Structure formats: C-alpha cells, structure tokens
Amino acid sequence: MQKTRTTNQRLKILEHLRNIRTHPNAEAVFKSVRKDLPVISLATVYRNLNMLASQGTILKLEINGEYKFDANTCGHQHAVCTNCGKIIDIFEPAITTYALKKLTLNGFKSGCVDIIFKGRCDKC
Amino acid sequence: MQKTRTTNQRLKILEHLRNIRTHPNAEAVFKSVRKDLPVISLATVYRNLNMLASQGTILKLEINGEYKFDANTCGHQHAVCTNCGKIIDIFEPAITTYALKKLTLNGFKSGCVDIIFKGRCDKC
DNA sequence: TACCTATTGATAACAATTATCATTAACGGT
DNA sequence: ACCGTTAATGATAATTGTTATCAATAGGTA
Known part of the structure; x- marks a missing residue:
C-alpha cells in the first residue's frame, strides 16, 4: 500500500x-x-x-x-429546496440510527446513510 | 400555464x-x-x-x-455498493415514515426523502 | 544531504446534461 | 375532417463538472 x-x-x-x-x-x-x-x-x-x-x-x-x-461526518441529515437549491442541515440523529438499525439486507454491510429531504424552504 | x-x-x-x-x-x-x-x-x-x-x-x-x-415512487430506500456501484432496492417503508415524522424543521415542507445506504454488497 | 516517490500544477480529455432551433405533430376549435 | 396554434421533437452544439495525463516538485526516511 x-x-x-x-x-x-x-x-x-x-x-x-x-x-x-x-x-x-x-x-x-x-x-x-x-x-x-x-x-x-x-x-x-x-x-x-x-x-x-x-x-x-x-x-x-x-x-x-x-x-x-x-466536514461534519456525524450522523445528521440534509434538506434540499427543490426550488432554490438551498441545502439545510438537520440534526435528528435518531433518524440515522433508526435507518441503520432497520437495514437488515442480506449481505449488504453499511455503517453510513445519506438522508436527503426534498421540499420547499421557508423562502420559496 | x-x-x-x-x-x-x-x-x-x-x-x-x-x-x-x-x-x-x-x-x-x-x-x-x-x-x-x-x-x-x-x-x-x-x-x-x-x-x-x-x-x-x-x-x-x-x-x-x-x-x-x-418508476417506483413509493417510500422505499436504496443501497449503493461503494466498490462496484451496484444499486439495490430496500423495502423498509418504516424508515421513510419515521424520517418524515421526525422532520420538524422550521419552515421546511417536505413529503419526500431520499435514503441511500453506502457500503459493500455481498459480492464485494 | 540524498534518494524515492507521493503529490502537485497546468491543462487536456471526458462524460453527463442542457441549450438551441428549425421541423413536426398533438389537440381544441371550426 | 380540416385548420391553426404551439408543445414537443430530433439533431447537434454548447456547457459544465470531473477525471486523466505528465513533467516538475516536495514530503519523509535513511
């Protein structure tokens, strides 16, 4: 290596x-x-x-x-405005924890989830 | 229009x-x-x-x-192999439901979440 | 200090997507 | 059934984000 x-x-x-x-x-x-x-x-x-x-x-x-x-790699989420493109941080670690716990796919090993909400921000 | x-x-x-x-x-x-x-x-x-x-x-x-x-727009999730790029469907609607329920961001309206697990598939 | 080679800077190449524009065809009105 | 309007199309140029290339540079170890 x-x-x-x-x-x-x-x-x-x-x-x-x-x-x-x-x-x-x-x-x-x-x-x-x-x-x-x-x-x-x-x-x-x-x-x-x-x-x-x-x-x-x-x-x-x-x-x-x-x-x-x-640079923030701790399990948080993102929301993206489908109108203006703005990206907002969401801190609901329970969502990430729950998702990873529920992932029981045969053979697929994962310790990482990207969770992206799509919608309209307050200004749009 | x-x-x-x-x-x-x-x-x-x-x-x-x-x-x-x-x-x-x-x-x-x-x-x-x-x-x-x-x-x-x-x-x-x-x-x-x-x-x-x-x-x-x-x-x-x-x-x-x-x-x-x-074409499947019903709340399911995806897993992507970071090695071979394979995409796998995951059907755990509870994850999507839970995520949307937990989203209580001020002003951000969303009825849609992309949930993508990153990891290794069974072959990699 | 000298060597090895990972890393860099500059730029060419590439790939995915969007823009352009003249032509075509969907569909409501006659 | 035939118009007329204009949304949609086909062909292709342009754009954009990213990666590949390669000679030159500079970490790190001896």
Whole structure:
C-alpha cells in the first residue's frame, strides 16, 4: 500500500471545510482555499476532497447534479429546496440510527446513510 | 400555464421504466426505448425524464455521479455498493415514515426523502 | 544531504446534461 | 375532417463538472 504524505494543500482544504457550515462544491473550496494558498490547483482540490471522502474524514454528497462536501461526518441529515437549491442541515440523529438499525439486507454491510429531504424552504 | 400533450415518446419511456426493476440513467433508457421507437432522440429522453420527475411520476436519484431514474415512487430506500456501484432496492417503508415524522424543521415542507445506504454488497 | 516517490500544477480529455432551433405533430376549435 | 396554434421533437452544439495525463516538485526516511 502507499503511504500518504501530509501536504499543506490537504491541511488547508480540511481546515477550511471545518471552519464553515455550508456544503461547497470543489470549485467553491478551490476559490476559498486559494485566498490562503494562491498557487493551489483545482485538480489538487478535487484529488484531496476525493481522498478525504474515501477515507471517511469528510462527506461527499450528491446534490443538485454535483458533489458537495461536508466536514461534519456525524450522523445528521440534509434538506434540499427543490426550488432554490438551498441545502439545510438537520440534526435528528435518531433518524440515522433508526435507518441503520432497520437495514437488515442480506449481505449488504453499511455503517453510513445519506438522508436527503426534498421540499420547499421557508423562502420559496 | 402551458398544457402538456401526450406523446408516444413520453408514454414509451414511462412504460419502459415501469417494466424494469433497475435504476437506469438517461442513456440506458434511451438505448432501451429506441428498440421500440427507433427515431427517438436522446434529448427527448432527457426532457421527458426530467418532466416526469418534476411532476412526481418517477424518481430522479443522484447516484455515482449521474442521475438514475426509478418508476417506483413509493417510500422505499436504496443501497449503493461503494466498490462496484451496484444499486439495490430496500423495502423498509418504516424508515421513510419515521424520517418524515421526525422532520420538524422550521419552515421546511417536505413529503419526500431520499435514503441511500453506502457500503459493500455481498459480492464485494 | 540524498534518494524515492507521493503529490502537485497546468491543462487536456471526458462524460453527463442542457441549450438551441428549425421541423413536426398533438389537440381544441371550426 | 380540416385548420391553426404551439408543445414537443430530433439533431447537434454548447456547457459544465470531473477525471486523466505528465513533467516538475516536495514530503519523509535513511
């Protein structure tokens, strides 16, 4: 197996995600991190977001036709406005717990559920 | 408002989705429907799938970086293998019911939840 | 300090989806 | 049954998000 190296780019990307409460896509992370690290490349942002997601450090959500990233990996949920696209965090851990408990599919091992409510936000 | 017309293309697309138990993307629907309707265009498939989804006739899921379509709109769930990408239907309506009941977000109105388990299927 | 190679930056390639536009056909009115 | 209106279509260009490529750079260990 290959050994991972700690790079400044990866640290800055993770640090940024942990400082915000939104759910940016790769492009948005790129624009934000570039303020601190002007030379960072968009490809590096994509690579690191995918790496962090595959090792479970961050969440990779599929919303509105693109990948959104979230450093909060504790079982919470999301609500998406089908009109304006706004993403809202919902903290009802019991939903996630209940879903995982009910999952008794033969052979399928899972410790992770994406729960996304679709509807209208208060402004729409 | 505009009045929708019943076209053969839309009927065939819906009929096809209701005859299968998989979760095809637009391209796959296109290839299947074209066997019956050789002149149909990929753009027409995209347009109709989006129309059917927006009116709630079918589900539009975001899995593995693309849109998948499902004619079964009754509260069931999906499991996705993070290794091979396989999508499996899970029928635990209680999960959906419980999630919607617990959703008490201020101002957010929703009657629809996408619940997607991530894990390893029996073969992986 | 020197080596190995994981990681990077820059950019090309790719894939899924949407936009465009002239043509076609659904359907209500005559 | 024939119009006339315009929603919908087919063909394709354009767009967008993401991944692949590859030479150059820089972690980490000896």
